[in-house]
Amino acid sequence: QVQLVESGGGVVQPGRSLRLSCAASGFTFSNYGMHWVRQAPGKGLEWVAAISHDESNKHYADSVKGRFTISRDNSKNTLYLQMNSLRAEDTAVYYCAKRGAGVTLGDYWGQGTLVTVSS
Amino acid sequence: QSALTQPASVSGSPGQSITISCTGTSSDVGGYNYVSWYQQHPGKAPKFMIYDVTNRPPGVSNRFSGSKSGNTASLTISGLQAEDEADYYCSSYTSSSTWVFGGGTKLTVL
Numbered sequence: 001q002v003q004l005v006e007s008g009g010g011v012v013q014p015g016r017s018l019r020l021s022c023a024a025s026g027f028t029f030s031n032y033g034m035h036w037v038r039q040a041p042g043k044g045l046e047w048v049a050a051i052s053h054d055e056s057n058k059h060y061a062d063s064v065k066g067r068f069t070i071s072r073d074n075s076k077n078t079l080y081l082q083m084n085s086l087r088a089e090d091t092a093v094y095y096c097a098k099r100g101a102g103v104t105l106g107d108y109w110g111q112g113t114l115v116t117v118s119s
Numbered sequence: 120q121s122a123l124t125q126p127a128s129v130s131g132s133p134g135q136s137i138t139i140s141c142t143g144t145s146s147d148v149g150g151y152n153y154v155s156w157y158q159q160h161p162g163k164a165p166k167f168m169i170y171d172v173t174n175r176p177p178g179v180s181n182r183f184s185g186s187k188s189g190n191t192a193s194l195t196i197s198g199l200q201a202e203d204e205a206d207y208y209c210s211s212y213t214s215s216s217t218w219v220f221g222g223g224t225k226l227t228v229l
Contacts, residue, residue: 037165037220044122044220044222046220047210047217047218059215059216100170100176101170101171102153104155104167104170104171105155105210105212106157107167109164111164112164
C-alpha cells in the first residue's frame with residue numbers, strides 16, 4: 001500500500017533553514033509528481049509546492065517563492081523541501097502528497113511533520 | 120493565488136443531505152474540471168474524496184458527490200452519518216500551473 005512518511009520537522013529560529021524529507025513506498029515513485037501542503041495551527045490547508053515526476057517542472061506558492069526549494073531523489077524514493085529564511089508564519093504541519101491522475105493534487109497523504117519557527 | 124471561498128460551517132441531521140460550495144474564478148474552478156475535495160478529521164491527514172469535479176476514488180462512499188456550475192463547485196453528502204463530521208476542503212488547479220485550496224468548511228452532524 002502507498003505510504004508517505006515525512007520527517008525533519010522541529011523548532012527553528014526565524015531566519016534559519018530546515019530541510020524536510022518524505023519517504024515514499026508502495027508505488028513507483030519516479031512515475032508521479034509530488035506536492036508539499038502545509039497547515040498552520042488551527043488554520044486551513046495551503047498548497048506550498050509541486051514537482052513533476054522527473055524534476056523538470058517545479059511550481060511554488062507566492063508565499064514561499066524564492067525561499068523554499070522542492071526536489072526529489074528518485075533513486076531513494078524521497079521528496080524534499082528545503083526551507084530557507086524561515087518566518088514565524090511558516091509555522092505549520094507540512095504534508096507531502098502524491099499527485100493523482102491528471103493534475104489531481106493528492107490521492108495519498110503523509111501524516112505530516114510539524115515545523116515551529118520561534119525564537 | 121487567492122484562496123477559494125467556502126462557507127465556514129454547515130450542519131445537518133443524520134440522514135439529511137448537505138451541500139458545501141467552493142467559489143473561485145475563471146482562472147481556477149471555472150476554467151478547469153480539476154476540482155478535488157478532501158475530508159479531514161481533527162489531528163488527521165486529509166483524505167481524498169472527489170477528483171476532477173465529479174469522480175470518486177475507490178473506497179469512497181457513493182453518498183459523496185461533486186458537481187460544478189461556472190466558477191462554483193459543490194460537494195454534496197447525502198444520508199448524513201455521525202462519522203461525516205469533519206472539515207472539508209476543496210482545491211483547484213489554476214491557470215498559473217499552481218494549486219489553490221478553499222478556506223475549509225466545518226461540518227457538524229447534529
